[in-house]
């Protein structure tokens with residue numbers, strides 16, 4: 001039976017920060033009262049300015065399980081209110097208010113009785129919760145087949161590059177939209193319905209599908225999946241925001 005992790009407010013301390021990509025940072029936050037979280041869930045960070053002004057934003061959790069060390073990866077939205085602060089100004093030792101874990105729908109748990117294959121489809125930083133699912137699957141001796149289709153601008157924009165390369169239970173297909181490495185199977189270019197169809201599990205395999213990324217990416221991909229005959233009830237989406 002899947003454990004329920006009750007959401008609440010917590011205070012965490014940044015214990016590690018390092019560049020994840022040229023525009024993103026990986027944050028490890030120690031949250032002593034954290035109840036643990038399922039792979040795919042997220043939390044809200046609330047920042048309070050000296051004058052009392054508050055802003056909160058959601059961030060997916062790259063870690064899962066009972067640990068109190070929570071791993072996030074935040075990409076900078078250059079004109080944004082919160083992400084530039086997290087990427088550039090937050091330092092080790094800083095305290096943060098966090099609320100979570102949140103999101104019971106966009107999660108994968110190893111004890112899920114549904115053994116159909118799992119298709120993960122990520123755009124940019126949308127890979128964070130999907131990486132958490134692939135890492136959780138990797139820790140299990142047995143489980144469904146996993147595939148990840150991951151759209152990024154260039155090889156330098158791949159989140160969790162080393163960790164993804166080390167996965168053995170998930171097959172990974174990276175689409176580079178602007179610049180591809182010399183070893184890439186295809187030239188750079190945006191993901192198309194045709195290339196998506198060639199990469200993902202077919203509808204006849206009845207995969208469970210998780211799609212995450214900027215809102216236009218998620219909506220386009222969900223439309224292609226429907227056209228390919230995938231059951232909308234088996235497609236779970238998480239939109240990170242932004243417009244076309």
Ligand SMILES: Cc1cc2nc3c(=O)[nH]c(=O)nc-3n(C[C@H](O)[C@H](O)[C@H](O)COP(=O)(O)OP(=O)(O)OC[C@H]3O[C@@H](n4cnc5c(N)ncnc54)[C@H](O)[C@@H]3O)c2cc1C
Nearest residue numbers: 057058059060074075077080081082083125128240241242
């Ligand atoms: C459930 C959930 C999980 C998320 N997980 C992550 C995560 O793991 N890593 C991460 O980097 N972000 C994640 N996000 C996005 C995050 O919550 C913020 O929206 C993002 O950091 C921008 O916040 P901001 O305050 O800097 O920008 P804002 O001040 O809120 O927005 C500035 C401008 O940028 C646009 N914008 C907002 N968000 C995006 C975006 N994601 N892409 C492009 N344009 C955008 C807005 O429409 C606006 O025009 C997640 C969002 C949700 C809903």
